[in-house]
Amino acid sequence: MESHFLAYLYRLRYIERWSLMRNVLKENVAEHSFHVSILTHVLCTIANEVYGKEVPTERAVSMALFHDATEVFTGDIPTPVKHHNPKILSNFREIEQLAAERLLDMVPEPLRHVYDPLIVAKKDADPELKKYVKGADLLDAYLKCVSELSAGNREFATAKKQIEQSIEALNMPELDYFLQHLAPSLEKTLDEL
Secondary structure, three states, X not given: OOOOHHHHHHHHHHOXXXXXXXXXXXXXXXXXXXXXXXXXXXXXXXXXXXXXXXXXXXXXXXXXHOOXXXXXXXXXXXXXXXXXXXXXXXXXXXHHHHHHHHHHHOOOXXXXXXXXXXXXXXXXXXXXXXXXXXXXXHHHHHHHHHHHHHOOOHHHHHHHHHHHHHHHHHOOHHHHHHHHHOHHHHHOOHHHO
Protein backbone atom coordinates (compact mmCIF):
# COMPACT_ATOMS: atom_id res chain seq x y z
CA MET A 1 0.00 0.00 0.00
CA GLU A 2 1.27 3.46 -0.93
CA SER A 3 2.13 5.78 1.98
CA HIS A 4 1.68 9.56 1.79
CA PHE A 5 3.54 10.18 5.07
CA LEU A 6 6.67 11.77 3.60
CA ALA A 7 4.72 13.60 0.92
CA TYR A 8 2.82 15.37 3.69
CA LEU A 9 5.94 16.07 5.77
CA TYR A 10 7.57 17.66 2.73
CA ARG A 11 4.58 20.01 2.51
CA LEU A 12 5.63 21.64 5.81
CA ARG A 13 7.72 23.98 3.65
CA TYR A 14 4.48 25.57 2.42
CA ILE A 15 3.18 26.40 5.92
CA GLU A 16 4.26 29.93 6.82
CA ARG A 17 5.04 30.97 10.38
CA TRP A 18 4.46 34.35 12.02
CA SER A 19 1.46 34.99 9.79
CA LEU A 20 0.09 37.84 11.92
CA MET A 21 3.37 39.76 11.78
CA ARG A 22 5.07 41.78 9.08
CA ASN A 23 8.24 39.81 8.29
CA VAL A 24 11.48 40.96 6.67
CA LEU A 25 12.26 37.30 5.98
CA LYS A 26 9.50 34.70 5.68
CA GLU A 27 9.91 31.43 7.56
CA ASN A 28 8.15 28.12 7.04
CA VAL A 29 7.51 25.20 9.39
CA ALA A 30 10.10 22.95 7.71
CA GLU A 31 12.82 25.56 8.31
CA HIS A 32 11.61 26.05 11.85
CA SER A 33 11.69 22.30 12.54
CA PHE A 34 15.26 22.13 11.23
CA HIS A 35 16.32 25.05 13.44
CA VAL A 36 14.59 23.60 16.52
CA SER A 37 16.35 20.29 15.90
CA ILE A 38 19.76 22.00 15.70
CA LEU A 39 19.02 24.08 18.81
CA THR A 40 17.82 20.98 20.69
CA HIS A 41 21.10 19.27 19.82
CA VAL A 42 23.06 22.30 21.06
CA LEU A 43 21.07 22.54 24.32
CA CYS A 44 21.53 18.83 25.02
CA THR A 45 25.23 19.09 24.22
CA ILE A 46 25.55 22.01 26.63
CA ALA A 47 23.71 19.98 29.26
CA ASN A 48 26.02 17.00 28.81
CA GLU A 49 29.36 18.72 28.23
CA VAL A 50 29.08 21.83 30.41
CA TYR A 51 26.75 20.68 33.18
CA GLY A 52 27.66 16.98 33.33
CA LYS A 53 24.16 15.70 32.63
CA GLU A 54 23.29 12.58 30.64
CA VAL A 55 20.60 13.83 28.30
CA PRO A 56 19.87 11.40 25.42
CA THR A 57 20.58 13.91 22.66
CA GLU A 58 19.48 11.73 19.73
CA ARG A 59 16.06 11.06 21.29
CA ALA A 60 15.53 14.75 21.99
CA VAL A 61 16.56 15.74 18.45
CA SER A 62 14.16 13.15 16.99
CA MET A 63 11.36 14.66 19.05
CA ALA A 64 12.33 18.12 17.81
CA LEU A 65 12.25 17.05 14.16
CA PHE A 66 8.58 16.10 14.46
CA HIS A 67 7.43 18.61 17.10
CA ASP A 68 5.30 20.59 14.62
CA ALA A 69 4.56 17.85 12.06
CA THR A 70 0.80 18.11 12.65
CA GLU A 71 0.89 21.66 11.28
CA VAL A 72 0.80 20.13 7.82
CA PHE A 73 -2.95 19.77 8.56
CA THR A 74 -3.60 22.49 11.13
CA GLY A 75 -1.35 25.20 9.77
CA ASP A 76 0.68 27.35 12.14
CA ILE A 77 -1.82 28.81 14.59
CA PRO A 78 -0.25 31.97 16.07
CA THR A 79 0.44 31.83 19.81
CA PRO A 80 -1.84 34.80 20.63
CA VAL A 81 -4.74 32.97 18.95
CA LYS A 82 -4.04 29.59 20.61
CA HIS A 83 -3.62 31.10 24.05
CA HIS A 84 -6.43 33.66 23.83
CA ASN A 85 -8.48 31.63 26.29
CA PRO A 86 -8.39 28.11 27.77
CA LYS A 87 -11.28 26.84 25.65
CA ILE A 88 -9.56 27.80 22.37
CA LEU A 89 -6.35 26.14 23.59
CA SER A 90 -8.19 22.99 24.62
CA ASN A 91 -9.98 22.80 21.27
CA PHE A 92 -6.72 23.36 19.43
CA ARG A 93 -5.02 20.55 21.40
CA GLU A 94 -7.88 18.23 20.40
CA ILE A 95 -7.52 19.22 16.73
CA GLU A 96 -3.76 18.72 17.01
CA GLN A 97 -4.30 15.21 18.43
CA LEU A 98 -6.64 14.32 15.55
CA ALA A 99 -4.10 15.63 13.05
CA ALA A 100 -1.38 13.54 14.71
CA GLU A 101 -3.50 10.41 14.48
CA ARG A 102 -4.25 11.14 10.81
CA LEU A 103 -0.56 11.58 10.04
CA LEU A 104 0.42 8.43 11.93
CA ASP A 105 -2.21 6.42 10.03
CA MET A 106 -0.19 7.16 6.87
CA VAL A 107 2.96 5.51 8.24
CA PRO A 108 3.44 1.93 7.00
CA GLU A 109 2.58 -0.52 9.78
CA PRO A 110 6.12 -1.92 10.28
CA LEU A 111 7.41 1.64 10.92
CA ARG A 112 4.51 2.97 12.97
CA HIS A 113 5.90 2.05 16.39
CA VAL A 114 8.93 4.28 15.68
CA TYR A 115 6.92 7.34 14.68
CA ASP A 116 4.06 6.97 17.16
CA PRO A 117 5.95 8.45 20.13
CA LEU A 118 7.31 11.24 17.93
CA ILE A 119 3.99 12.29 16.41
CA VAL A 120 1.06 11.18 18.57
CA ALA A 121 2.18 10.32 22.06
CA LYS A 122 3.69 13.71 22.90
CA LYS A 123 1.87 13.87 26.23
CA ASP A 124 3.55 10.60 27.26
CA ALA A 125 7.01 11.79 26.24
CA ASP A 126 9.77 12.21 28.77
CA PRO A 127 9.08 15.61 30.40
CA GLU A 128 12.80 16.34 30.69
CA LEU A 129 13.31 15.84 26.94
CA LYS A 130 10.17 17.85 26.17
CA LYS A 131 11.72 20.69 28.15
CA TYR A 132 14.77 20.72 25.87
CA VAL A 133 12.57 20.78 22.76
CA LYS A 134 10.44 23.54 24.29
CA GLY A 135 13.58 25.51 25.13
CA ALA A 136 14.84 25.11 21.57
CA ASP A 137 11.44 26.11 20.19
CA LEU A 138 11.53 29.29 22.27
CA LEU A 139 15.13 29.97 21.27
CA ASP A 140 14.20 29.73 17.60
CA ALA A 141 11.39 32.23 18.15
CA TYR A 142 13.78 34.47 20.10
CA LEU A 143 16.35 34.30 17.30
CA LYS A 144 13.65 35.12 14.74
CA CYS A 145 12.80 38.23 16.77
CA VAL A 146 16.49 39.18 17.05
CA SER A 147 16.90 38.76 13.29
CA GLU A 148 13.84 40.87 12.49
CA LEU A 149 14.83 43.59 14.98
CA SER A 150 18.39 43.64 13.59
CA ALA A 151 16.86 44.26 10.15
CA GLY A 152 14.99 47.26 11.56
CA ASN A 153 11.60 45.57 11.91
CA ARG A 154 10.17 46.76 15.24
CA GLU A 155 7.13 44.52 14.72
CA PHE A 156 8.94 41.86 16.78
CA ALA A 157 9.91 43.99 19.83
CA THR A 158 7.02 42.92 22.06
CA ALA A 159 7.24 39.29 20.95
CA LYS A 160 10.96 39.29 21.89
CA LYS A 161 10.18 40.51 25.42
CA GLN A 162 7.45 37.90 25.87
CA ILE A 163 9.70 35.12 24.59
CA GLU A 164 12.52 36.24 26.91
CA GLN A 165 10.08 35.89 29.84
CA SER A 166 9.08 32.40 28.67
CA ILE A 167 12.73 31.39 28.34
CA GLU A 168 13.46 32.69 31.83
CA ALA A 169 10.45 30.79 33.22
CA LEU A 170 11.92 27.48 31.98
CA ASN A 171 14.79 28.03 34.42
CA MET A 172 17.32 26.07 32.36
CA PRO A 173 21.02 26.88 32.79
CA GLU A 174 21.55 25.54 29.25
CA LEU A 175 19.42 28.38 27.88
CA ASP A 176 21.38 30.95 29.89
CA TYR A 177 24.64 29.49 28.57
CA PHE A 178 23.31 29.62 24.99
CA LEU A 179 22.15 33.23 25.35
CA GLN A 180 25.47 34.28 26.83
CA HIS A 181 27.88 32.40 24.56
CA LEU A 182 26.10 31.59 21.28
CA ALA A 183 23.20 33.97 20.69
CA PRO A 184 25.08 37.31 20.51
CA SER A 185 26.77 36.49 17.19
CA LEU A 186 23.36 35.98 15.59
CA GLU A 187 22.77 39.72 15.92
CA LYS A 188 25.85 40.56 13.86
CA THR A 189 26.13 41.22 10.14
CA LEU A 190 28.29 38.98 7.96
CA ASP A 191 31.05 41.62 8.01
CA GLU A 192 30.98 41.67 11.84
CA LEU A 193 31.39 37.91 12.21
